[in-house]
Amino acid sequence: MNWITNYVRPRINSIFSRREVPDNLWSKCDGCGTMLFHREISDNLNVCTSCGHHMHITPRDRFTALFDGGVFAEVAVPDPLPDPLHFRDQKRYPERMKAAQKSTHEKEAMLVAAGEIGHTPIVAAAQDFSFMGGSMGMYVGNAIIAAAKEAVKLRRPLVLFSAAGGARMQEGILSLMQMPRTTVAVQMLREAGLPYIVVLTHPTTGGVTASYAMLGDVQIAEPNALICFAGPRVIEQTIREKLPEGFQRAEYLLEHGMLDRVTDRRQMREELIVICRMLMKLPPPVWGELPAPGPEDAAPAKEPNKALDEATKG
Numbered sequence: 001m002n003w004i005t006n007y008v009r010p011r012i013n014s015i016f017s018r019r020e021v022p023d024n025l026w027s028k029c030d031g032c033g034t035m036l037f038h039r040e041i042s043d044n045l046n047v048c049t050s051c052g053h054h055m056h057i058t059p060r061d062r063f064t065a066l067f068d069g070g071v072f073a074e075v076a077v078p079d080p081l082p083d084p085l086h087f088r089d090q091k092r093y094p095e096r097m098k099a100a101q102k103s104t105h106e107k108e109a110m111l112v113a114a115g116e117i118g119h120t121p122i123v124a125a126a127q128d129f130s131f132m133g134g135s136m137g138m139y140v141g142n143a144i145i146a147a148a149k150e151a152v153k154l155r156r157p158l159v160l161f162s163a164a165g166g167a168r169m170q171e172g173i174l175s176l177m178q179m180p181r182t183t184v185a186v187q188m189l190r191e192a193g194l195p196y197i198v199v200l201t202h203p204t205t206g207g208v209t210a211s212y213a214m215l216g217d218v219q220i221a222e223p224n225a226l227i228c229f230a231g232p233r234v235i236e237q238t239i240r241e242k243l244p245e246g247f248q249r250a251e252y253l254l255e256h257g258m259l260d261r262v263t264d265r266r267q268m269r270e271e272l273i274v275i276c277r278m279l280m281k282l283p284p285p286v287w288g289e290l291p292a293p294g295p296e297d298a299a300p301a302k303e304p305n306k307a308l309d310e311a312t313k314g
């Protein structure tokens with residue numbers, strides 16, 4: 001009956017609101033609302049160029065930017081028992097796992113890799129907040145142990161990037177057991193005299209902050225990262241008091257002595273190189289690479305070869 005509102009208007013609207021570029025080319029910064037071109041975001045390691053807001057970055061993208069030439073070797077992590085409790089909430093745990101694997105293209109919530117940063121060999125582990133909130137289950141525990149073992153075997157420092165909503169409730173007490181397990185893994189590094197550097201990213205909360213994420217020899221955080229055991233909302237409700245501005249954020253924790261540094265993601269690589277080299281008693285880093293040999297550098301090799309050919313003939 002009302003065909004103008006039901007038919008004509010939607011058609012007109014769709015013609016005028018049609019976008020010239022696909023949605024995924026532009027993203028809105030959560031910090032300041034600026035529209036950013038996707039290349040601009042990825043070139044800046046997912047940091048907003050207008051306000052410096054640090055957006056989520058996947059472990060794989062982080063490692064590609066961190067390691068020399070984007071080259072790293074993944075360290076194998078032993079598979080834990082799947083779904084030990086046959087847990088089910090609205091969905092079965094294996095279904096949730098499959099959905100997370102499909103959306104992230106990763107096997108689990110932590111990626112472990114070995115490679116070089118500024119010609120400094122390291123082992124690195126990074127937690128993926130987009131994989132079930134980066135929750136610490138048995139796999140994450142296994143990953144940290146594998147990373148620590150690899151670092152001890154190769155005599156390298158371990159750099160860990162944390163991001164987690166806490167323990168994985170679908171694994172119940174088995175996920176809580178990862179707190180002592182990972183603490184033992186960190187102790188392995190300590191006994192081997194190897195540095196353990198933690199980079200806390202937004203957000204690092206719950207059981208992760210009660211274990212491996214707080215045991216670093218050097219504790220670095222990304223700007224404005226939320227780092228806490230219980231979140232501000234829970235604390236506010238419990239103590240019935242208004243919390244100070246910036247409570248539990250990286251800068252606040254730095255001021256109150258819980259962190260050593262707060263570092264912009266774009267300067268993180270250089271800072272990690274300096275710290276790793278210092279703690280490994282290596283000479284200071286040399287910034288800048290020598291240019292690759294050009295065609296004119298390779299040319300003079302022809303003549304001696306000719307002479308060599310003739311000499312071998314005769």
Ligand SMILES: [Zn+2]
Pocket residue numbers: 029030031032033034048049050051052053
């Ligand atoms: Zn912004």
